[in-house]
Amino acid sequence: MYWYYDPTFLLLIPALLLSLWASITVQTRFARYSQLKSRIGMTGAQLARFILDSAGLYNVRIESVPGTLTDHYDPRTKVVRLSSSTYSSDSIAALGVVAHEIGHAIQDAKRYVPLVVRNTIAPVAQFSSNLAWVFFIIGLITGAFGLAQFGILLFSIAVLFTIITLPVEFDASRRALQILEKNLLMPTDELKGVKAVLSAAAMTYVAAMLTAVLQLIRMILIARRD
Template identity: 85%
Template sequence: MFWYDPTFIILVPALLLSLWASITVQSRFAQYSRVRSRIGMTGVELARFILDSAGLYNVRIERIHGSLTDHYDPREKVVRLSQATYSSDSIAALGVVAHEIGHAIQDAKGYTPLVIRNAIAPVAQFSSNLAWVFFIIGLVTGMFGLAKFGIILFSIAVLFTIITLPVEFDASRRALQILEKNLLMPADELKGVKAVLSAAAMTYVAAMLMAVLQLIRMILIARRD
């Protein structure tokens, strides 16, 4: 069967990068979670301060379960902070919170890559779920038109991962700028924030690489069959 195909080796670099990125982000977050920031704010206090300073009074803040589950929801206009960051005053927590507020600011300013990502997100999720279904059915039945349609669907998911990169990198840039210029975070603490956010960014790079290599693999399998 095609899922045992030797072309699976194409995915090895992405798998290794994903493993390294996951271990690194967990390690750095744990490391800097033990270091309290001298800013004197918890995650939720920092979030509210930055949002209000940017005039985003309508953006709510919610607490959610989990660790590193923090995210900004552009549909609900809400920043959701995890248990690991909401009440924490650590360098790691403040860096993650500032990053998510960076997304809220992107949304408010109509940052183009974010607008594009939000627009294709529902389609990308749909495409990602169904791409392999059409691809497998097409190969098994010999209906290669279906297999090609599966490749097209998966291409949309790949595009989503590519567009995600500038969105995430820009949010981190905004976060560092806010912490440095608006809150005067000391240089040694900024170094820790950069370490955490850089590791987190690599998880998105790994996801993009995995998607691209999966697409290449699908094309090779379709051509062979």
């Protein structure tokens, strides 16, 4: 009966609802504040270069990548990649997202401990996440409890990664707001828009962490039941 109806799936409902809400909210807020031009007078790419140079990070490059909200900082190559929705845009939403990614570059330069830890375990976490369920399901089917436990252990590493990600993302947003407010004197009404976008984005990471934690609890419950 377990294979047709698994009551432990109910554990994931709060996380799934939060994920849906966070996704809709970040898209809605980004769209809203993308319509409002910032009075700073810079595009996302110009802002990125200005902040990086001001921080002495002349070696960090800026590249444009396709997509919307595909912005990210690559610590391996020291490249800030800005999406087509932010690279040439001078909107409040775009500048907020760009400043957030520059916050990651500054974290990297200052060897911010949570970022260092996250970058260290990232390859292992990706590997663990992909294989965890394989070992777990094989263990359940064959009755090899050791394999199921190993799957749980692997998934625990992926959960740890999502937990460590939270302080990294919140700190990057804090740095972004500080830079925009103190260094670039962004008006209060625009800062309010940036905060709205970044807080919504932060909730997507909270949702991911909650989903991972509840999924781990679910795996443990299933293993104990079988």
